[in-house]
Amino acid sequence: MNLKELIYKTRSYRRFNELHHIDQKILESLIDLARLSASGGNRQPLKFMIFNTPEECARIFPYLQWASYLAEWPGPDKGERPSGYIMILGDKSVTEMFGVDHGIAAQSIMLGATEAGLGGCMIQSIKREELRNEIGLPDKYEILLILALGKPVENVIVEEIKDNDVKYWRDNNRNHHVPKRSLKDLIIKL
Amino acid sequence: MNLKELIYKTRSYRRFNELHHIDQKILESLIDLARLSASGGNRQPLKFMIFNTPEECARIFPYLQWASYLAEWPGPDKGERPSGYIMILGDKSVTEMFGVDHGIAAQSIMLGATEAGLGGCMIQSIKREELRNEIGLPDKYEILLILALGKPVENVIVEEIKDNDVKYWRDNNRNHHVPKRSLKDLIIKL
Numbered sequence: 001m002n003l004k005e006l007i008y009k010t011r012s013y014r015r016f017n018e019l020h021h022i023d024q025k026i027l028e029s030l031i032d033l034a035r036l037s038a039s040g041g042n043r044q045p046l047k048f049m050i051f052n053t054p055e056e057c058a059r060i061f062p063y064l065q066w067a068s069y070l071a072e073w074p075g076p077d078k079g080e081r082p083s084g085y086i087m088i089l090g091d092k093s094v095t096e097m098f099g100v101d102h103g104i105a106a107q108s109i110m111l112g113a114t115e116a117g118l119g120g121c122m123i124q125s126i127k128r129e130e131l132r133n134e135i136g137l138p139d140k141y142e143i144l145l146i147l148a149l150g151k152p153v154e155n156v157i158v159e160e161i162k163d164n165d166v167k168y169w170r171d172n173n174r175n176h177h178v179p180k181r182s183l184k185d186l187i188i189k190l
Numbered sequence: 191m192n193l194k195e196l197i198y199k200t201r202s203y204r205r206f207n208e209l210h211h212i213d214q215k216i217l218e219s220l221i222d223l224a225r226l227s228a229s230g231g232n233r234q235p236l237k238f239m240i241f242n243t244p245e246e247c248a249r250i251f252p253y254l255q256w257a258s259y260l261a262e263w264p265g266p267d268k269g270e271r272p273s274g275y276i277m278i279l280g281d282k283s284v285t286e287m288f289g290v291d292h293g294i295a296a297q298s299i300m301l302g303a304t305e306a307g308l309g310g311c312m313i314q315s316i317k318r319e320e321l322r323n324e325i326g327l328p329d330k331y332e333i334l335l336i337l338a339l340g341k342p343v344e345n346v347i348v349e350e351i352k353d354n355d356v357k358y359w360r361d362n363n364r365n366h367h368v369p370k371r372s373l374k375d376l377i378i379k380l
Contacts, residue, residue, distance in 0.1 A: 002305065003196065003223065003298075003301055003302055003305045004219075004222075004223060004226075004302075006193065007223050007226050007227060007298055008226055010227070010228075012228055028373065028377065029194075031373065031376060031377060032194075032373050033193065033194060033197050034376075035370060035371065035373055035376055036194075036197050036198055036348070036370065037197060037200070037297060038200075038202055038296075038297070038300070038312055040314060041258060041259075041356070042259075042356045042357070042358055042368060042369070043356055044356060044370065044371045044376075046376065047376055047377070047378045048376055048377050048378065049377070049378050049379075049380075050377065068231060069231075069232075089378065099293070099314060100290050100292055100293025100294075100296065100335070101293065102290055102293065103289070103290025103291065103292065103293020103294045103296075103297070104290075104293045104294070104296065104297040104312075106228075106290065106293075106294065107227060107228070107293070107294040107297040107298060108193075108197055108297060110228070111193055111301075112193055112194075115192065115193050122228055122294075124230060124289060135380060136380055137380065141378070145290070158226070166231070166232045166233055166234060167232070168232055178232060179232070180225060180226065180234065181225065181234045183218065183221065183222050183225055186221060186224075186225055186234075186236065186237055186238055187218065187221060187237070187238050187239070187240065188237045188238065188239050188279065188331070189239075190239075190325060190326055190327065
């Protein structure tokens with residue numbers, strides 16, 4: 001699989017086979033991809049937490065907000081929830097400026113997940129303080145992103161944007177459609 | 191090349207064969223990788239500018255700051271400068287919140303550059319207002335990152351961090367050494 005195919009397959013998935021266990025070693029290998037990725041000033045301020053048992057995943061799930069454009073969908077039902085999470089933390093004892101390190105790291109991890117036959121979603125809408133209390137996270141760590149992972153059971157279709165409307169949507173067969181801007185609209189010439 | 195090899199090869203390079211021309215089509219294909227990557231709320235607020243002629247590259251270069259840990263090195267000499275740039279802009283008419291979209295996009299582009307036999311460096315230290323004036327960039331675009339690209343002529347060596355010192359350094363043979371934290375130091379258990 002070349003990079004373009006890998007990136008094309010790395011869609012945001014939100015429904016999974018919850019029974020699919022994700023091995024700790026796989027999650028560690030994904031974090032290793034983030035470890036080897038660029039970091040502003042090489043400061044490497046990111047830390048990572050892994051959650052991959054049903055009990056751990058059930059603790060994380062209530063603090064995540066899903067798919068804001070799907071107003072009538074509160075998030076994945078039982079049985080279709082993620083079976084693993086990687087939480088990306090900023091270690092404020094290293095720096096308070098994380099720049100886009102977590103974006104770089106998240107992309108490396110999500111591409112690795114696709115290569116490993118998994119999929120998932122980068123989640124920024126997190127009830128951060130409640131989750132911090134739930135897991136007893138020390139103040140020196142900032143919760144930057146949570147990557148929800150699993151074995152996807154949904155079909156995601158990339159399509160051309162119409163009328164500048166970026167909202168993804170689901171059809172009657174529960175296919176998930178994602179409008180993307182065209183390349184020519186992204187490249188600016190002055 | 192699997193993803194781990196690709197990521198391992200995607201180091202930050204700062205010295206290039208400046209005579210190596212980077213075709214416009216290659217740069218567009220890299221931006222297409224960013225286009226197909228995740229975007230917060232699928233808003234896709236990023237825009238991109240390409241610079242790949244010697245004249246264009248000479249206009250950009252003075253506004254970039256290079257390798258802050260190499261105090262005695264002002265940046266690449268003539269002949270070793272980048273032969274292409276992709277400037278990542280945030281379009282404020284779409285949103286003023288770019289989150290980590292540009293980190294995600296930059297990682298896709300830099301991985302694609304490696305696959306295409308190129309290399310480069312994500313640069314955040316930019317004299318933004320002077321550069322805006324130089325190129326006449328409208329106010330609605332925010333300069334987020336500049337990706338300097340070229341055919342690398344330097345050897346970059348990843349090594350284990352010692353004494354928590356993240357500063358990269360050059361040896362007498364101009365090899366560039368980059369200390370990376372170990373995986374076990376990045377994974378937090380509570």
